[in-house]
Every structure is written in structure tokens, then in C-alpha cells.
Amino acid sequence: MLTPSFELQQNKDFLTIIIKAPFAKVAETEIFIEENGFKFYSKPYFLRLTLPGNIVEDGREKADYDVEKGIFTVLVPKETSGEHFEGLDMLTKLLAPQKKTKDVSPLIEVINDDDDDSNIGNDNTDNDDGDDFDWCIEQEPYVEKQGLLDAPKYGFANQKSGVFQRLQEEMVYVVDCPDPDQCNLTDRRKLRLDTEWEKFDEDHYLADLFEDENIQQILNYKPRFYDEVKLLNIGQSVEKIIEFDDDERDILKKLPRKEYILDSIEKSHVYLGLVDIIYAYTYNHRCTEGENHCESGWTISKISATLSWLEVFTSIKEVIQCCYRRSLCYPLYRHWCLNDTVLHDVIQILRLGRRCILKILLEIRSIMMDQENRYLLNDLYITDYCVWIQSSSAKKLQSLAQALSKVMY
Incomplete structure (x- = not known):
């Protein structure tokens, strides 16, 4: 667990706790208030404060999350209005766990009869080895480190660095690249290619080639994109063809409001990365016939080198080669015709434009x-892609579709 960077402010009625947690799983955030104790948990962050005064949970408390800055602002009422909390800048003291009261042994101890086995196998018996979260883990104040100018970059538009170093435990199995903060793009690509050669299984490929009943069924599946393209071609507006449901509209309202200033090279990287991610999604969509399951996240992130190796592409040819290679190395179905069909699906999606792509990204x-x-x-x-695609170039998406068609045919 990571101790987030935080600060405290106060007025006569409230204590304000400002928590910087840019990579928090906001949907599973928990906050506990009890006397002089404050506990915050939002994976992978944990914060436990022992305050110099009591706070209460009386309906006036509230918490907000700034998506753009990755900051929680928690407003908590003081138990005694007007009380001044001393030492709110003494972070180490605030992070120290409460002193445990000395255990007092009971005067009478009841010992179970060794011969009484009535509770054996009873699921309702107490278990001291439960899986409850340990609220007493040690904490260490987090100090933001200055990133090196030449540190390896990754993420949307290659603009992030140092994330894995801080979230090392949480990043296990998320990406295939070992130690991304010490591995530049050239090294990442070499490792990726070497790993793909090792993972390619000739027997699996030949089995899918000659025993292809399941694959033929997948090839015959028609995703909704084809019907939507037909409607678009006869003059229907894309707004009527592709509509957002209530859940999607709620998510769109909560997305950060960002403006991306990218040079021509960065834009090219972003568009090519989008093709890679959409290809991985479309492979999963076709193989599951539109019904996502528990392995869908693994499939998408595994086929997409952008997501699994933090890859940055420089040409359409590179993207297609990578998508095909990974589709023949990792997922359950490994068939060249399946790859071709998935690529054709991607072309239909790009033809439908930003609205369709945004729905897929969501x-x-x-x-x-x-x-x-x-x-x-x-x-x-993905979140950055969801924001960026809304202002991306429609002409560029159409040119990507044309470029993929030329390579395919």
C-alpha cells in the first residue's frame, strides 16, 4: 500500500484533508471517521491519521475527487466547534498509529474441553486469520520525486514517466515489460520481439489451421459495425446510428476536461496506438461474439502492445505486423484468416468515425x-484517449481506414 501525499487545513468548524491520489481506484474508495482517527483507502493508496482532536460523522461531511488533478478533498466536521487542532503540519506524528491500550487479562479464563469437537467444521466459528484489511500497517510520508528529463516515457502521447517505480506492487502482471522506468523504447521493443518469438507455438497454430470449426464460426459472426456502416452509406446521420446510453453519458460527464497540445510526431504516435488498441478490442469482440467475459481485459491488454509493452509505433505497417504477431502468440484462437477479418472490422470502425470509437473506448x-x-x-x-478522440481529426481517421485497406488488399 502507498501512503499518498496529503495536507490538512482547518477552520473553526471543519477539518479539510487534501489527498493526492492520481492512480486511485475511485469507485472502491472507503473513508472512516471515528473520534480522533481518520482512515482513507482507495487502491493502491492507504492513509491513516491520528489527529490532535476529535472529528465526527454527522451528515455534514463530504468528499470530492478532482479527476484532472487526481486529488481527493475530504471535509470533516470537528466534534467541538471552534477547537483549534495543533500540529497539523507534523506529518510523521499524524501518520503514527494510535498507542495501543495495555491488555488486561481476564480474571477468569474459560478453556474449551479438548474432547468437545462440536465446533469442528463450523463455518461460524471465529477465525483470527481472516482476510480483513490491516489498518495498522506502517506508513511513511510520501515525498514527490523530481523526474529525470531523460527518463523513459510512456502512456498517452508518451507523456508519463515514473509511474511504475512508485506503483511497483500494483503493476505486477499489468504490463509485460519488466521495469519500464529503467527501460527505454528501443530496449522495450527488443524485449517484446524476443518474447514473442519465444511464445509462438507452431503446434497450436497448426492445430487451429486444420481443426478450425470454432474459428469458422467466429469468422461467420457479423459485428454490429457492418450494419452501421451500411446505414451510414445510405445517408443516415452517425448521431442516429450510434447513440450513447445513460451510463455512457454519465461517464462522459465525469471525464477530465483536458486540451492536448501535440506536435505532428506525437499525433502520429497517438493515432497508430489507437489502431493497435482498437484491433485488440475487435479481436476480443469477434471471438466472444460481442459478449465480454472475465478474460476480456487480459485479451485486450495482451494483444495490444501499446497496453502490454508501452509500445510506440511509427508506421501503419509496424502496427499491423505487431497486432498479427501477438494474435498468433497469445490468445486462444490463432489463425491468419481471423487476423485478416479482425483487421477488416477495424477498418469499418474507423469509417464510422469518432462517435463509434468513443463508444468502444468507453x-x-x-x-x-x-x-x-x-x-x-x-x-x-484509455481515459486520455476517451477525452482526446472527441476533438480528433475526422479526416485523419478516414485516412487511417484507407491506409489499412491498402495494406490489407
């Missing part, structure tokens, strides 16, 4: 949010 975001630690990929890539 679905990917929801899939990752339900995974153990893969929700962190939303913070690195």
Missing part, C-alpha cells in the same frame, strides 16, 4: 475498471 475503460489492477491502464492510456 467499453474498454469499463472492462479494465472491473479487472484487478488493469484499471491502471485507464489512467495511463
Whole structure:
């Protein structure tokens, strides 16, 4: 667990606790208030404060989360209005656990009869080894480190660094790249290619080639994209063809309001990364016939080198080669015709434009949010893509579709 950076402010009635937690799983945030104790948990962050005065939970407390800054602001009422809390800048003291009261042994101790086995196998008996969260773990104040200018970059538009170093325990199994904060793009790519060669299984590929009943069924599946393209071609507006449901509209309202200033090279990287992510999504969509399951997050992140290796592409050819390679190395179905069909699906999606892509990105975001630690990929890539795609170039998406068609045919 990580101790987040925090600060405290006060007035005569309230204590304000400002917690910086940019990679928190907000949907599972828990806050506890009891006398002079304050506890905050939002994976992977944990904060326990022992305050110099009592606070209460009386209906006036509230908490807000700033999506753009990744900051929780928690307003907690003081038990005694007008009381001044001393030493709110003494962070180490505030983080120290409460002193335990000395255990007093009971005057009479009841010892179970060794011969009484009536409770054996009873699930209702107390168990001291339960899986409850340990609220007494040691904490250490977090000090923000200055990132090196030449540190390896990754994430949306290659603009993040140092994330894995801080979230090392949480990032296990999220990406395939070992130690991304010490591994530049060239090294990451070499490791990825070497790993793909090792993972390619000739027997699995040949089995899918000659025993392809299941794959033929997948190839015959028609995703909704094809019907939507037909409607678009006969003149229907994309707004009527593709509509957002209430849940999607709620998510869109909560997305950060950002403006991305990217140069031509960064824009190219972002568009090519989008093709990679959409290909991985479409592979999963076709193989599950539109019904996501518990392995969907793994499939999408595994096929997409952007998500699994923090890859940055420089050409359409690179993207397609990578998508095909990974589709023949990792998922359950490994068939060249399946790869071609998935690529054709991607072309239809790009033709439908930003509205269709945004809906797909929101679905990917929801899939990752339900995974153990893969929700962190939303913070690195998917959420930014959801915001950026709304102002992306429609002409560029159409040119990507044309470029993919030329490579395919």
C-alpha cells in the first residue's frame, strides 16, 4: 500500500484533508471517521491519521475527487466547534498509529474441553486469520520525486514517466515489460520481439489451421459495425446510428476536461496506438461474439502492445505486423484468416468515425475498471484517449481506414 501525499487545513468548524491520489481506484474508495482517527483507502493508496482532536460523522461531511488533478478533498466536521487542532503540519506524528491500550487479562479464563469437537467444521466459528484489511500497517510520508528529463516515457502521447517505480506492487502482471522506468523504447521493443518469438507455438497454430470449426464460426459472426456502416452509406446521420446510453453519458460527464497540445510526431504516435488498441478490442469482440467475459481485459491488454509493452509505433505497417504477431502468440484462437477479418472490422470502425470509437473506448475503460489492477491502464492510456478522440481529426481517421485497406488488399 502507498501512503499518498496529503495536507490538512482547518477552520473553526471543519477539518479539510487534501489527498493526492492520481492512480486511485475511485469507485472502491472507503473513508472512516471515528473520534480522533481518520482512515482513507482507495487502491493502491492507504492513509491513516491520528489527529490532535476529535472529528465526527454527522451528515455534514463530504468528499470530492478532482479527476484532472487526481486529488481527493475530504471535509470533516470537528466534534467541538471552534477547537483549534495543533500540529497539523507534523506529518510523521499524524501518520503514527494510535498507542495501543495495555491488555488486561481476564480474571477468569474459560478453556474449551479438548474432547468437545462440536465446533469442528463450523463455518461460524471465529477465525483470527481472516482476510480483513490491516489498518495498522506502517506508513511513511510520501515525498514527490523530481523526474529525470531523460527518463523513459510512456502512456498517452508518451507523456508519463515514473509511474511504475512508485506503483511497483500494483503493476505486477499489468504490463509485460519488466521495469519500464529503467527501460527505454528501443530496449522495450527488443524485449517484446524476443518474447514473442519465444511464445509462438507452431503446434497450436497448426492445430487451429486444420481443426478450425470454432474459428469458422467466429469468422461467420457479423459485428454490429457492418450494419452501421451500411446505414451510414445510405445517408443516415452517425448521431442516429450510434447513440450513447445513460451510463455512457454519465461517464462522459465525469471525464477530465483536458486540451492536448501535440506536435505532428506525437499525433502520429497517438493515432497508430489507437489502431493497435482498437484491433485488440475487435479481436476480443469477434471471438466472444460481442459478449465480454472475465478474460476480456487480459485479451485486450495482451494483444495490444501499446497496453502490454508501452509500445510506440511509427508506421501503419509496424502496427499491423505487431497486432498479427501477438494474435498468433497469445490468445486462444490463432489463425491468419481471423487476423485478416479482425483487421477488416477495424477498418469499418474507423469509417464510422469518432462517435463509434468513443463508444468502444468507453467499453474498454469499463472492462479494465472491473479487472484487478488493469484499471491502471485507464489512467495511463484509455481515459486520455476517451477525452482526446472527441476533438480528433475526422479526416485523419478516414485516412487511417484507407491506409489499412491498402495494406490489407
